[in-house]
Amino acid sequence: MDLQLSDQHVMFRDELRAWLKANMGRPWREELRDPKATEDSMIELRRSWQRKLYEAGYLGMHWPAEWGGRGTTEVEKSIFEAELSRADAPPILNVLGIGLLGPALIHHGSEAQRRRFIPPMLSGEEIWCQGFSEPGAGSDLAALRTSAVVDGDHFVLNGQKIWTTFGPWADWIFVLARTDSKDRYGGISFILVKLDTPGITVRRLRQITGESEFGEVFFEDARVPRENLVGQIGEGWRIAMTVLAFERGATSLAAAERYGRDLGLLARTCKEIGRESGAVREKLGRLLVENEVLRANGLRMLANLADGKVPGPESSIEKIFWSEFDKRFRETALDILGPGGQLVRTSAEARLDVDWSREFLWSRAGTIYSGSSEVQRNIISKRVLNLPQEGR
Amino acid sequence: MKFELSEDQALLQSSTRDFLSSELPLEKSRTVMEHNADGYESAEWRRLAEMGYIGLTLPAAAGGQDLGAIELAIVLEEMGRVCVPGPFLDAILAASFLAAAGKQDALLADVVSGKSLVTIARQDSPFSGNHLEPTRFESGRVLGTKYFVPFATRTDALLVTTRQGVVLVRAPYDIVPLQTIDLAQRFGKVTFDHQGALIGGPELLERVDLLAAVGASAMMLGLMSRALEVTLEYVQTRQAFKRPIGAFQALQHRLADMLLKTESTRSAVYRAAWCLDTGDPDTALACATAKAYAGDASRYVCGEAVQMHGGIGFTWELDLHFYFKRAKTLEQFYGSTETQLEKALAAAGY
Numbered sequence: 255m256d257l258q259l260s261d262q263h264v265m266f267r268d269e270l271r272a273w274l275k276a277n278m279g280r281p282w283r284e285e286l287r288d289p290k291a292t293e294d295s296m297i298e299l300r301r302s303w304q305r306k307l308y309e310a311g312y313l314g315m316h317w318p319a320e321w322g323g324r325g326t327t328e329v330e331k332s333i334f335e336a337e338l339s340r341a342d343a344p345p346i347l348n349v350l351g352i353g354l355l356g357p358a359l360i361h362h363g364s365e366a367q368r369r370r371f372i373p374p375m376l377s378g379e380e381i382w383c384q385g386f387s388e389p390g391a392g393s394d395l396a397a398l399r400t401s402a403v404v405d406g407d408h409f410v411l412n413g414q415k416i417w418t419t420f421g422p423w424a425d426w427i428f429v430l431a432r433t434d435s436k437d438r439y440g441g442i443s444f445i446l447v448k449l450d451t452p453g454i455t456v457r458r459l460r461q462i463t464g465e466s467e468f469g470e471v472f473f474e475d476a477r478v479p480r481e482n483l484v485g486q487i488g489e490g491w492r493i494a495m496t497v498l499a500f501e502r503g504a505t506s507l508a509a510a511e512r513y514g515r516d517l518g519l520l521a522r523t524c525k526e527i528g529r530e531s532g533a534v535r536e537k538l539g540r541l542l543v544e545n546e547v548l549r550a551n552g553l554r555m556l557a558n559l560a561d562g563k564v565p566g567p568e569s570s571i572e573k574i575f576w577s578e579f580d581k582r583f584r585e586t587a588l589d590i591l592g593p594g595g596q597l598v599r600t601s602a603e604a605r606l607d608v609d610w611s612r613e614f615l616w617s618r619a620g621t622i623y624s625g626s627s628e629v630q631r632n633i634i635s636k637r638v639l640n641l642p643q644e645g646r
Numbered sequence: 647m648k649f650e651l652s653e654d655q656a657l658l659q660s661s662t663r664d665f666l667s668s669e670l671p672l673e674k675s676r677t678v679m680e681h682n683a684d685g686y687e688s689a690e691w692r693r694l695a696e697m698g699y700i701g702l703t704l705p706a707a708a709g710g711q712d713l714g715a716i717e718l719a720i721v722l723e724e725m726g727r728v729c730v731p732g733p734f735l736d737a738i739l740a741a742s743f744l745a746a747a748g749k750q751d752a753l754l755a756d757v758v759s760g761k762s763l764v765t766i767a768r769q770d771s772p773f774s775g776n777h778l779e780p781t782r783f784e785s786g787r788v789l790g791t792k793y794f795v796p797f798a799t800r801t802d803a804l805l806v807t808t809r810q811g812v813v814l815v816r817a818p819y820d821i822v823p824l825q826t827i828d829l830a831q832r833f834g835k836v837t838f839d840h841q842g843a844l845i846g847g848p849e850l851l852e853r854v855d856l857l858a859a860v861g862a863s864a865m866m867l868g869l870m871s872r873a874l875e876v877t878l879e880y881v882q883t884r885q886a887f888k889r890p891i892g893a894f895q896a897l898q899h900r901l902a903d904m905l906l907k908t909e910s911t912r913s914a915v916y917r918a919a920w921c922l923d924t925g926d927p928d929t930a931l932a933c934a935t936a937k938a939y940a941g942d943a944s945r946y947v948c949g950e951a952v953q954m955h956g957g958i959g960f961t962w963e964l965d966l967h968f969y970f971k972r973a974k975t976l977e978q979f980y981g982s983t984e985t986q987l988e989k990a991l992a993a994a995g996y
């Protein structure tokens with residue numbers, strides 16, 4: 255057992271820290287509380303930040319050299335994410351492209367697709383969104399009904415995607431569509447669609463935060479060139495499942511950095527406002543301890559990656575842990591702060607260190623997206639605990 | 647970087663598991679716990695000493711093996727899995743104190759060889775709080791009463807915490823046994839008006855406390871791992887409504903949470919042990935985290951294990967109650983959750 259980063263990884267981390275110091279603008283939380291900030295301006299800020307990271311060679315690091323790779327592994331990627339989080343850097347805009355589509359193209363795409371799509375995805379020139387969920391297909395994703403019918407050298411798409419993050423800003427969407435209505439899994443294909451294709455409408459949806467980061471995408475006889483199919487017809491489910499596995503990974507470390515920083519700020523506020531009763535201290539202590547367990551889980555995952563182990567269904571444990579903790583943390587923060595914690599960013603008297611009310615609302619999302627907590631527990635009970643399955 | 651145990655560590659784990667399953671299986675310990683007022687057998691204690699377990703983390707000069715907190719955690723996790731009764735952790739903690747204090751070579755060697763037993767007497771009150779006067783050390787004498795002194799009736803000497811420092815007191819002393827729900831641990835109330843020798847300041851207890859936190863949480867990890875395994879076997883065989891109860895999602899999700907808590911405890915315990923061994927700056931926070939988290943988690947896991955066994959889970963006959971009780975008592979000893987939360991906050995500077 256050894257939880258010490260290797261010299262090479264320490265070097266990578268220190269270089270990155272120095273680079274961030276020299277190149278990062280204001281911390282993200284300061285950007286967010288800028289009175290002039292709008293959703294559009296934040297997207298543009300994130301785009302230009304992504305470009306900087308790209309130019310410095312930090313995106314696609316663990317991919318093959320021709321696609322941005324620099325011979326590193328998942329370990330550097332996890333360190334990179336943790337350091338960005340530690341520095342409170344703006345979140346990378348094209349997360350869905352880089353995190354999901356990138357690996358799909360590298361493992362299942364054609365050479366021409368990689369050449370066409372990967373560079374502008376990494377640079378942030380083209381923003382991608384993920385078209386998996388539908389009004390009638392979320393947890394039960396294979397129930398999806400958006401159809402793609404072959405017509406000469408095109409697919410004709412009809413149907414609707416929903417909860418599409420960045421839909422309102424994206425240039426492209428990767429879609430799971432049904433190419434065979436009789437084959438539940440084998441009838442699904444993975445198709446790349448330009449959002450300005452005639453027949454496509456994108457509508458904003460308003461989230462509980464009041465923002466519209468996600469939207470819905472309607473397809474009415476939208477014609478998409480056949481060359482935009484990734485893999486073969488009917489391979490979409492298999493590709494999506496391997497890709498969703500990439501969405502997980504050592505996320506706990508980055509999460510623990512972020513929560514740890516906010517927790518430190520909460521503790522400071524408690525001192526300032528005189529919230530130091532035993533009841534408050536116990537709450538703070540429990541949050542601190544849980545966050546340290548999150549960090550320990552992250553270190554374990556990182557050490558396993560460094561040791562050449564591929565994360566399996568235990569990523570479900572990570573996903574449940576951080577997302578459920580996020581909810582408890584943000585709820586408790588509001589309890590501790592009292593009514594002032596509920597103030598929205600732009601209100602008089604709102605605290606400027608952390609946007610507590612927004613974090614509180616956002617924390618409700620993590621246990622729903624990318625496999626809800628219930629779905630993750632199903633995965634654990636089936637694949638880790640091997641429990642007998644009832645029909646579901 | 648590597649989370650898995652090294653070859654030597656894995657060997658320690660498997661040899662300890664083999665040793666315990668042949669020498670200290672629960673069906674045997676259960677009889678000892680029920681019938682032996684001391685809570686453990688001398689012959690078994692000598693075997694543990696012969697095998698080098700008592701000296702595991704102690705200096706070679708004292709006959710120890712000079713291994714680290716990771717190895718201690720490995721052994722205690724295995725002991726937790728079979729609910730080993732006796733003063734194993736208590737003896738190691740007292741011996742660590744003796745080693746740190748120095749000048750107690752003969753006594754230390756006797757503890758390591760299993761010839762003598764020394765434990766630490768700390769608790770100034772039967773309940774938490776400070777309504778009773780703490781033990782004092784005045785003109786060479788220890789005055790006061792200590793509660794929950796581990797295995798007091800079997801000790802040859804005690805390390806007594808006083809306002810003035812830690813004092814070594816040799817037996818005999820007046821002992822009133824205190825019986826908790828947990829038969830694996832025995833305690834006494836000890837009243838002192840005794841000659842003693844001041845051997846160290848309270849700062850020497852700091853490292854001992856870190857070791858105690860890691861050790862106790864490793865034992866809780868063993869308890870919960872085994873309670874989960876037993877429960878998983880049970881839910882696959884027990885039938886209700888024409889199916890194994892493990893097919894019910896209401897149980898599956900809680901079993902998933904039991905795994906989450908068990909594995910998260912594992913991450914926290916071994917991280918803390920590793921920090922302690924390497925002198926990492928996060929040691930204090932990591933140790934407090936391990937103990938505070940393991941306390942909650944093991945109570946939850948062992949409690950759910952009882953629940954999922956139904957009526958038989960409430961019987962004396964089934965072994966689970968030993969796990970459930972140990973989990974609850976360990977949560978409160980070796981630095982209660984409340985104490986650990988305070989330590990964590992202090993370590994983080996909050």
Ligand SMILES: Cc1cc2nc3c(=O)[nH]c(=O)nc-3n(C[C@H](O)[C@H](O)[C@H](O)COP(=O)(O)OP(=O)(O)OC[C@H]3O[C@@H](n4cnc5c(N)ncnc54)[C@H](O)[C@@H]3O)c2cc1C
Nearest residue numbers: 384385386387391392393417418419619622623624626628
């Ligand atoms: C902020 C946010 C961003 C998102 N971004 C995207 C995106 O970019 N692209 C995209 O494709 N999707 C996106 N989603 C959608 C997300 O993946 C789905 O919401 C999610 O998969 C759940 O599906 P659903 O909404 O249809 O809920 P349902 O599947 O209807 O679930 C409703 C409830 O039932 C529970 N449930 C469902 N099945 C089971 C079961 N078998 N056992 C026990 N409980 C069950 C669920 O856990 C949930 O609590 C996003 C969602 C959110 C909140």
